[in-house]
Amino acid sequence: MSDLTAYRAKAAAWLESMVPTYGKDARKGLSVEEDLAVARKYQRAKFDAGYAGINWPTEYGGQGLGHLEKVTFDTEEMKHGFPAFYFGISLGMPIPVLMQFGGDKEFVKERVLKALKGEEIWCQLFSEPSGGSDLAGLRTKAEVDGNGWKINGQKIWTSWAQYCDYGVIVVRTDPNVPKHKGLTYFWVDMKAPGVTVVPIKLVGGDSHVNEVFFDDVKITDDHRMSPVGGGFAVAIATLMIERYVATDSAGFGPHLDLFVDLAKDTELNGKPAIADGRIRQQIARNYAMRNGLQSITARAMAMMQAGMVPGPEGSLNKLVAVRSRQKLSELAIDLQGSDGFHYDDHASQKENWTSSWINAPTGRIAGGSDETLLNTIAEKILGLPQDHRPDKGVPFNQIPA
Amino acid sequence: MSILYDEGQQAIATESRRVLEARVNKDELLPLLETTGKYHDGFWTTAKEQGWTALALPEAYGGLDLGLVELGLIAHQAGRSLSGAPFLTGSFGAAKAIELYGSDEQKAKYLPGLASGETIGAIAFASGSSALPVLPSVTVTDHQLNGTKTGVAGGLSADIAVVYANGPGMPVLVVADLANVTRNAIDSFDNSRLYADLVFDATPAETLVVGGAARDAALHILALQAVITAHEQTGGAEAMMEIARDYAVTRRAFGQVIGAFQSIKHRIAELYGFVELARANCIHAASREGQPDFITAAAAARISATEAYDTASRDCVQIHGGMGVTWELGLHLHTRRARSLAIEQGNLLFWEDILVDRLTGEAA
Numbered sequence: 001m002s003d004l005t006a007y008r009a010k011a012a013a014w015l016e017s018m019v020p021t022y023g024k025d026a027r028k029g030l031s032v033e034e035d036l037a038v039a040r041k042y043q044r045a046k047f048d049a050g051y052a053g054i055n056w057p058t059e060y061g062g063q064g065l066g067h068l069e070k071v072t073f074d075t076e077e078m079k080h081g082f083p084a085f086y087f088g089i090s091l092g093m094p095i096p097v098l099m100q101f102g103g104d105k106e107f108v109k110e111r112v113l114k115a116l117k118g119e120e121i122w123c124q125l126f127s128e129p130s131g132g133s134d135l136a137g138l139r140t141k142a143e144v145d146g147n148g149w150k151i152n153g154q155k156i157w158t159s160w161a162q163y164c165d166y167g168v169i170v171v172r173t174d175p176n177v178p179k180h181k182g183l184t185y186f187w188v189d190m191k192a193p194g195v196t197v198v199p200i201k202l203v204g205g206d207s208h209v210n211e212v213f214f215d216d217v218k219i220t221d222d223h224r225m226s227p228v229g230g231g232f233a234v235a236i237a238t239l240m241i242e243r244y245v246a247t248d249s250a251g252f253g254p255h256l257d258l259f260v261d262l263a264k265d266t267e268l269n270g271k272p273a274i275a276d277g278r279i280r281q282q283i284a285r286n287y288a289m290r291n292g293l294q295s296i297t298a299r300a301m302a303m304m305q306a307g308m309v310p311g312p313e314g315s316l317n318k319l320v321a322v323r324s325r326q327k328l329s330e331l332a333i334d335l336q337g338s339d340g341f342h343y344d345d346h347a348s349q350k351e352n353w354t355s356s357w358i359n360a361p362t363g364r365i366a367g368g369s370d371e372t373l374l375n376t377i378a379e380k381i382l383g384l385p386q387d388h389r390p391d392k393g394v395p396f397n398q399i400p401a
Numbered sequence: 402m403s404i405l406y407d408e409g410q411q412a413i414a415t416e417s418r419r420v421l422e423a424r425v426n427k428d429e430l431l432p433l434l435e436t437t438g439k440y441h442d443g444f445w446t447t448a449k450e451q452g453w454t455a456l457a458l459p460e461a462y463g464g465l466d467l468g469l470v471e472l473g474l475i476a477h478q479a480g481r482s483l484s485g486a487p488f489l490t491g492s493f494g495a496a497k498a499i500e501l502y503g504s505d506e507q508k509a510k511y512l513p514g515l516a517s518g519e520t521i522g523a524i525a526f527a528s529g530s531s532a533l534p535v536l537p538s539v540t541v542t543d544h545q546l547n548g549t550k551t552g553v554a555g556g557l558s559a560d561i562a563v564v565y566a567n568g569p570g571m572p573v574l575v576v577a578d579l580a581n582v583t584r585n586a587i588d589s590f591d592n593s594r595l596y597a598d599l600v601f602d603a604t605p606a607e608t609l610v611v612g613g614a615a616r617d618a619a620l621h622i623l624a625l626q627a628v629i630t631a632h633e634q635t636g637g638a639e640a641m642m643e644i645a646r647d648y649a650v651t652r653r654a655f656g657q658v659i660g661a662f663q664s665i666k667h668r669i670a671e672l673y674g675f676v677e678l679a680r681a682n683c684i685h686a687a688s689r690e691g692q693p694d695f696i697t698a699a700a701a702a703r704i705s706a707t708e709a710y711d712t713a714s715r716d717c718v719q720i721h722g723g724m725g726v727t728w729e730l731g732l733h734l735h736t737r738r739a740r741s742l743a744i745e746q747g748n749l750l751f752w753e754d755i756l757v758d759r760l761t762g763e764a765a
Contacts, residue, residue, distance in 0.1 A: 260761055274761055277750075284753035287760060288704040292678030295404065295685035302405050313677040320674055371663070377673055378666040382646050385661040 004305065007069055012076045014049055018042065024081035024348060032206075036163060039083035043118025052116040053091070060099055060112045068304050074246030081348060089159050090115055094122035094168040096241045098187065101225040101234055111166065123190070125155040125169035125212060126235065132157065132365075133372045135170070136179045136232055137391070137399075140214060142171040142186065148220040149173075151188070154213050157366070161197045161210040164190045170235045173228055175397040182396055183231035186223045193217070204359045205345030247297050247314070249290035251321030252363055253349055253356035256286055259332055262353070266335050273335055286328055293317050312381045319373045322363040329357035404688050406470070414474045420447055421482035427731035430483055433593040434737070437586040438557050440593045441485020448489055449518035458496050462512035469625065469687040473632035477683075480636025480710075483734050487594045487745070488521050490633070491555040494626040494746075495522025498563040499576060502609040502618050507576065511561065523559035523579075524626065524746075525550040525599060526619050532747030533565065533619055539601060541566040541573050544608070546601035554745045556597030557584055564606065565619045572615040575606035591741040620755070624699035626746045628686045631699075631706035634742050635679040638706070641713035641735050642672040645720045659720070668716050675709035682706070696764075700756035707749050710739040 020026060022042040027035055046052045047061075054070040056062025063069075077084060095115045102108040114120040131137035140153025151171055161167065167188050174182035188195070194217035199207035226234040250256070260283060263274040273279050293316065300310035332353035333340040340354070347355040364370050378384040391399045406414070424443045433439050448454055457472045458464025472493060479489065496515040499507055514520030528534040529551060539548035546566060553562065559579055566573050583600035610618045646669050649660030659665050679702070686702035689695045714736040718725035725732050743749065758764035 256760075264761065274757075280757045281753055283760060284700070284704055284756045285708075287756060288682060288701040288708075289678060291685065291698070291701040292681045292705050295681035296677065299404050299681065299684065302403065306405060308405075313673075313681070316674050316677055320678070371667070374667040374670040375663070377670040378660075382666075382669060382673060384646065384649060384666045384669060385658055387663060388657065388661060 004068060004072060008072050008076060011051065011073045014051070015076055015080055015082070018045060018082065019080055021045075022082050027083065029346075035083055036086055039086045040118040042083055043087055043116075047117045053112075056096070056099070056112075056116075060109060061116050066304075068301065071246050071301065078246055078248060081350065086160055086163070087115070087118060087121060089124055090120075090122040090164070092245075093238045093241055094124050094166070094187075097168060097225070097234065097238045098122075100237070101185070102187070103222055103225070120165040121160060121163055123158050123161045123164040123167040123212075124238070125158055125161075125167045125188070127155065127157045129154060129156050133369055135235060136183065138170060138172060138183070140169070140171045141175070142173050142184060142219075145218055148218060149186070149223075151186075151194075151214040151217040151219065154211060156200075156209075156211050158197075158210045158212050159208055161190065161212050162199050162207075166190055167212075168225070168238070170231050172396065173231075176395050177229070178393050179391060179396045179399070180232045181229055183235070184224060184228050185226035185231035185234040186219060187225060188217065188219060188223065192219070202359075202362065204349075204355065204362070247293065247317040247321075249293040249297075249317070249321055250350070251318070251323075251325035251360075253322075253325035253329060253360065254332075254351055254353060256283065256290060256328075258351070258353075259283060259286070259328060262332055262335060268335070279331075279335070282328065282331055286324060289320060289324055293321060312377075315373065315377060315381075318363070318367065319370055319377075322360060323370060325356060326360035326364065329353045329360060333357060404684050406474070410470060410474060413471055414478065417451065417453070417475045417478040418481065420451060421478050425482045425485055427483070427734060430485060430593065430734055431728070431731055433485070434591070434734075437588055437592050438595065440487075440558065440595060444479075444485030445488060445518070448486075453489060454492060454518035455516040457493060458512060458516045459500060462500075462508055463516035464512070469628050469690050470684075472629055473683060473687045476629045476632040477636035477639075480633035480638075480738075481640040483637070483738060484633065485593055486558075487555040488518075488558070490626050490629050490745070491524055491559060492518070492520070492522040493629060494524040494622050495559075495561060495563045495576075497625050498524075498574060498609060498618065498622045501621070502574060503576070503607075507607060507609070511576065514560075520561060521555065521559045523553055523555040523562040524622065525553045525556070525562045526565035526623065527552065527747075532751040533616065533623065536567045536570075536572065537565050539564060539566045541568050541575055541606050541608075544575075544606055546575065546577055546604040546606045548601055550599045550601070552587060552596050552744075553599050554741075555595050556599050557586055557595035562599065563609070563622070564601075565615070566606070568611060568615075571612045572619070573611050574609040574615045574618050576609060577601065577604050577606045579604075589741070591737040594741050594745075620696065623746050624696050625690070627699045627703040627752070628683065628690075630742055630746050631679065631686065631702040632683045634706035634710040634739070635676060635683050637735050637738055637742070638672070638676050638679060638709035638713040641710075641717040641732075642669065642676050644732070645669050645672065645713075645717040648721055665720055668720065672709075672713050672716055675705070675712050679706040679709035694759075697756060697759045700752045700759070703747070703752045704749060704756065707739075707743045707752075710735075711743065714739040 053062030054065050058064040128138045142149040142151045169186050172182050173184040194215040196213040198211045200209050201207045263279050266273040268276050296313050300314050303310045349355040349359045453475050455464045456467050460466045492515050499511050515522050562577050564575050564577050584597040587596040589596045649665050652659050682702040682705045686698040689698040718732050
């Protein structure tokens with residue numbers, strides 16, 4: 001048995017033992033606040049068992065292992081519906097960036113440890129009402145204020161901000177230079193005066209994303225994590241940290257087996273729907289697509305194990321999987337006909353086709369829209385030119401709004 | 402079997418690509434479209450010289466004892482360069498049928514010739530719309546074949562064929578010598594595939610396997626071939642994606658290269674997705690030979706490779722505008738090949754059913 005196989009087996013056994021306490025059935029019916037409280041305990045249990053910060057340096061409280069172990073653990077963890085998602089952003093991007101770019105080492109260590117234990121949560125304040133995909137077009141500004149800075153403006157789509165203790169933020173410090181060059185990266189205390197968090201209710205009924213308003217929020221210069229005007233590079237570094245993540249060929253929707261079961265149990269024209277060619281074709285095409293994605297992931301893992309750098313095809317997963325899940329979910333609802341109207345906004349999008357369907361658009365927009373991902377593939381992998389960008393090289397304050 | 406290519410396998414890919422790019426070009430392939438019965442000699446000579454015909458056959462019979470992974474890599478390159486004859490897959494399928502289901506005597510008789518490429522093999526399983534009919538219309542009684550198999554790839558040049566026949570009352574897999582068989586050439590949209598209707602008239606046939614086992618055997622052979630064909634399709638799709646990209650970064654319209662328009666660049670980025678999914682499925686399937694899920698993996702590879710090649714050839718032509726539909730540019734060589742390969746060894750509908758039968762537990 002290879003080391004990784006042994007690691008996987010041990011992690012799987014530990015996770016299995018956590019199911020009765022932290023699994024989805026154990027948490028059924030809890031309010032978000034109650035669920036978060038359970039989630040913090042789960043995160044603490046992970047920390048105590050050595051499954052938090054798996055690939056982080058030991059000096060910060062991590063385990064000092066590799067990407068492989070982390071992805072292996074995450075893949076096993078995903079099978080059970082544990083409440084790890086509250087900490088996904090926090091531990092995925094802001095904290096690693098803090099370790100890399102944070103100044104005061106003792107302060108950083110304390111924050112990292114508390115985040116790993118689930119005691120503190122960090123958010124990422126990037127997107128704004130005027131630009132999500134166009135990150136560098138952001139308008140929230142920080143002006144020099146004595147020895148520090150004063151922040152004014154608005155962020156949006158900030159996951160879990162209402163429960164966060166801290167956040168990392170990119171703001172405009174100089175509007176007189178082209179847009180990428182006038183940005184600076186800071187961390188902020190989410191409880192500071194002038195920070196207002198307003199949850200946004202999404203179509204699925206939940207409110208995990210927020211608007212965050214900054215009104216004369218004053219911070220000292222030691223909050224700065226990039227050179228003045230050098231914020232864009234750190235922002236990109238933030239987005240690059242999670243290059244190798246556990247993927248889900250189901251696009252974070254139901255497993256294909258659930259569709260097969262539905263088709264077996266549903267009658268169409270007096271026969272099981274599984275005998276219908278239209279249904280069979282969709283099953284076959286979706287299986288081939290998902291199997292391809294899984295094979296890409298397996299190959300990336302094998303390459304990492306062999307000390308090689310995986311190919312760029314790993315970037316296809318979200319693009320391909322989520323939109324396919326969206327269509328398959330539509331078909332699953334269609335298949336149920338007049339029995340398909342039921343809706344339960346607490347149902348899991350991994351188990352319920354209606355929940356999967358109504359939440360699918362979020363998956364195609366968040367973390368890089370389909371269109372942005374296609375641009376990235378075209379430009380970075382295939383060498384196609386950038387789109388025409390009229391704002392290129394133009395000082396930010398001269399770009400037509 | 403690892404899903405990472407080792408150095409030897411990578412060398413096979415590099416070398417076969419180099420040789421094929423040097424020896425096969427569109428100006429030689431285009432005339433083959435307008436005549437029946439001709440294939441690209443240089444391609445087949447190269448395949449024999451390079452030992453590709455022997456690659457996946459046992460050493461005891463002149464083979465090199467390699468497998469689907471290696472032959473798949475060759476097929477991928479052949480797909481990129483447009484293979485000039487259908488024999489690599491046909492002979493491989495015939496040889497595997499004899500290797501896996503034939504007697505020692507039959508192996509000794511046929512395999513060395515197939516390994517050297519001196520003997521050309523074909524597979525004749527299909528009956529019209531059915532890749533593997535419940536009871537084939539060609540019958541075999543007293544070791545004699547009678548009836549017609551339509552649209553046999555390589556049928557105009559093959560020396561032997563492995564035929565799926567009605568035995569009677571049960572399926573039988575036999576080897577037939579084609580020396581005295583009537584071959585009616587099909588004037589097709591992809592003539593170097595050498596499609597023919599084979600008319601058997603008391604043709605001597607040697608039995609390989611009989612009854613239910615014959616159907617399983619035939620499906621297994623189709624799956625082995627399908628994995629090779631899927632590699633070839635993926636190679637073709639990759640070539641079309643690259644041709645589209647190369648055109649999009651040079652052709653200018655409205656003051657910029659057309660690849661700067663999202664309608665073009667996204668189309669090509671989508672092709673990248675099709676190609677990589679097909680490639681990943683091919684690598685996976687090749688590594689599953691001999692495993693219980695091999696047929697499932699082969700079906701998935703076949704489905705995604707067919708989707709990839711059809712889509713890539715469709716979109717590549719579209720991106721070229723008027724030039725794309727000219728005879729001279731030759732993109733239609735791929736468009737044609739995408740369709741001919743889609744049908745050989747069972748179409749999408751066949752493999753979708755095979756796959757779903759396995760996913761639902763309907764197949765044994």
